[in-house]
Amino acid sequence: xxxxNKIINITVIVMVAFLVxxxxxxxxxxxxxxxxxxxxxxxxxxxxxxxxxxxxxxKTLQEYGDMKTWNREIPAKLVEKLFEQEEYxxxxxAFDVMYISDVDEENDKRFAxxxxxxxxxxxxxxxxxxxxxxxxxxxxVVNDNHIAMxxxxxxxxxxxxxxxxxxxxxxxxxxxxxxxxxxDFEGEIIDSxxxxxxxxxxxxxxxxPVMPKLFxxxxxxxxxxxxxxxxxxLSLSDVLEGKIPMQAFKNSIVLVxxxxxxxxxxxxxxxxxxxxxxxxxxxxxxLEALMEGKTNVPAPKGIYTIAAVAAVILFGILCIxxxxxxxxxxxxxxxxxxxxxxxxxxxxxxxxNLTLLPIxxxxxxxxxxxxxxxxxxxxxxxxxxxxxxxxxxxxVEEISKKGDFQMVLGGENREVAVLFVDIRGxxxxxxxxxPEQVVEILNEYLKLTTEAIFKNGGTLDKFIGDAAMAVFxxxxxxxxxxxxxxxTARDIAAGSEDLKEKLLQRFGKTVSFGIGVNCGNAxxxxxxxxxxxxxxxxxxxxxxxxxxxxxxxxxxxLISEFVYKAIKDRVDVTEVGEIPLKGKSxxxxxxxLNDVK
Numbered sequence: 001x002x003x004x005n006k007i008i009n010i011t012v013i014v015m016v017a018f019l020v021x022x023x024x025x026x027x028x029x030x031x032x033x034x035x036x037x038x039x040x041x042x043x044x045x046x047x048x049x050x051x052x053x054x055x056x057x058x059k060t061l062q063e064y065g066d067m068k069t070w071n072r073e074i075p076a077k078l079v080e081k082l083f084e085q086e087e088y089x090x091x092x093x094a095f096d097v098m099y100i101s102d103v104d105e106e107n108d109k110r111f112a113x114x115x116x117x118x119x120x121x122x123x124x125x126x127x128x129x130x131x132x133x134x135x136x137x138x139x140x141v142v143n144d145n146h147i148a149m150x151x152x153x154x155x156x157x158x159x160x161x162x163x164x165x166x167x168x169x170x171x172x173x174x175x176x177x178x179x180x181x182x183x184d185f186e187g188e189i190i191d192s193x194x195x196x197x198x199x200x201x202x203x204x205x206x207x208x209p210v211m212p213k214l215f216x217x218x219x220x221x222x223x224x225x226x227x228x229x230x231x232x233x234l235s236l237s238d239v240l241e242g243k244i245p246m247q248a249f250k251n252s253i254v255l256v257x258x259x260x261x262x263x264x265x266x267x268x269x270x271x272x273x274x275x276x277x278x279x280x281x282x283x284x285x286x287l288e289a290l291m292e293g294k295t296n297v298p299a300p301k302g303i304y305t306i307a308a309v310a311a312v313i314l315f316g317i318l319c320i321x322x323x324x325x326x327x328x329x330x331x332x333x334x335x336x337x338x339x340x341x342x343x344x345x346x347x348x349x350x351x352x353n354l355t356l357l358p359i360x361x362x363x364x365x366x367x368x369x370x371x372x373x374x375x376x377x378x379x380x381x382x383x384x385x386x387x388x389x390x391x392x393x394x395x396v397e398e399i400s401k402k403g404d405f406q407m408v409l410g411g412e413n414r415e416v417a418v419l420f421v422d423i424r425g426x427x428x429x430x431x432x433x434x435p436e437q438v439v440e441i442l443n444e445y446l447k448l449t450t451e452a453i454f455k456n457g458g459t460l461d462k463f464i465g466d467a468a469m470a471v472f473x474x475x476x477x478x479x480x481x482x483x484x485x486x487x488t489a490r491d492i493a494a495g496s497e498d499l500k501e502k503l504l505q506r507f508g509k510t511v512s513f514g515i516g517v518n519c520g521n522a523x524x525x526x527x528x529x530x531x532x533x534x535x536x537x538x539x540x541x542x543x544x545x546x547x548x549x550x551x552x553x554x555x556x557x558l559i560s561e562f563v564y565k566a567i568k569d570r571v572d573v574t575e576v577g578e579i580p581l582k583g584k585s586x587x588x589x590x591x592x593l594n595d596v597k
Contacts, residue, residue: 411525
């Protein structure tokens with residue numbers, strides 16, 4: 001049984017570890033994990049005050065009309081105004097707006113001239129992606145992110161401004177957690193919008209930009225600074241109308257973009273669920289992540305998988321060996337360690353799966369609880385099965401309730417009462433009857449004996465041919481056990497009278513009982529070996545009870561002086577006197593039990 005349980009435990013641990021390996025290598029539970037990880041790692045902080053947003057908001061649209069109808073006069077006025085006073089000019093001005101085609105020559109030129117004069121304007125370009133199948137050797141490779149074309153700013157503007165692609169990267173679940181640093185289009189390396197702004201600001205500040213670690217060639221993860229509204233947002237119309245002092249933009253990084261519903265520039269983001277964020281704010285968050293070093297890459301799958309499998313195996317081995325409290329403590333420790341380690345690694349730019357291991361730990365924990373529960377049920381059933389044939393029903397019920405009772409070799413010293421009963425005249429009677437009749441008579445008497453023992457809460461120790469032995473106050477405490485042992489003898493004697501008449505009428509034969517009862521200290525427990533054991537009592541108390549029974553005449557109940565002294569006020573006896581007992585140098589004073597009060 002133990003070997004089989006060990007094999008099952010190892011199998012379960014290996015299966016869970018294998019599942020963890022598969023899910024780790026295949027990004028199983030990805031969306032669920034990201035949902036949990038976002039709530040733990042994407043914690044809003046104070047935004048960089050240098051980053052400001054000029055929003056094309058509803059107020060601006062009401063003032064200047066639908067943006068689709070604008071020519072380049074409005075952005076030209078904004079550039080001219082922001083750089084009118086050099087001492088208050090921003091470090092970088094970035095337009096998250098597509099100025100692709102020529103609109104009208106005069107204002108197109110005005111806008112380009114203003115940008116050229118400013119010298120630090122970044123505009124957005126758009127990557128147009130398509131699915132392309134290429135052949136690498138004998139293998140066909142499908143590329144869903146092939147750049148078919150780039151929509152650049154119109155010629156005059158492209159020539160005088162910096163630019164970067166403003167395309168966002170949606171994760172598998174539709175949320176934005178990653179950004180691209182650069183893209184290669186026909187040999188030209190184009191920076192992302194945020195990267196172009198970051199590099200330009202570093203250039204103006206005289207510092208060297210720190211490039212983030214990348215994965216998949218050009219991607220990096222980033223931590224959002226905050227939810228929508230984390231950055232200072234100023235209305236474009238207020239800026240153009242002079243309602244905002246230009247000192248507010250001194251050495252700042254200004255992003256201009258859509259900031260009104262219906263402009264089709266809002267996305268689902270990791271830092272807030274159930275509400276979208278405008279694209280210009282997303283770029284601001286990516287920019288600050290680059291500035292503050294809040295970028296990350298996934299942990300190498302191979303290394304993480306090995307570590308995860310090792311953690312699962314270790315947890316499984318420890319968990320199976322512990323009891324419920326130990327299992328719970330282990331679950332808390334290992335689960336917390338995974339979350340803390342994941343948080344620390346995330347803050348150092350490494351992303352691991354935060355839910356895979358806790359789920360594995362919970363699975364093994366639940367298995368351990370179920371295994372323990374079923375094992376306890378089987379153990380109790382084994383104990384009950386071992387005792388139910390010779391222990392009173394109420395004692396069996398007690399055994400089944402006690403979780404600390406063990407079926408093991410060994411014993412204990414207990415004060416008990418022992419009863420022996422034997423059928424007198426059974427041997428000569430059996431010689432004159434058919435075997436079936438002998439068995440039937442024997443069963444009737446033993447049934448009577450067993451019922452009397454169980455009725456008084458005793459334990460049927462064993463049948464010895466046509467005799468029986470019962471113990472009272474073992475394996476569990478029994479109130480007034482000496483009195484109940486004597487009551488059992490009385491009940492057997494009383495029941496035998498009716499049985500005599502029944503057998504006499506049926507078979508023309510009858511027998512009677514001889515009973516002996518003694519009390520005192522005995523060793524009780526499971527006696528035998530691992531593959532064969534009996535619950536019994538041994539010692540002088542038991543031997544004396546057997547000797548009393550052998551000295552009893554047919555129909556006589558003999559009790560020792562120890563029994564009499566224990567219950568003398570509740571029994572009617574006749575003194576028999578001291579009788580010698582085989583194997584004992586001294587005799588024992590004996591009483592004949594007449595009745596029980």
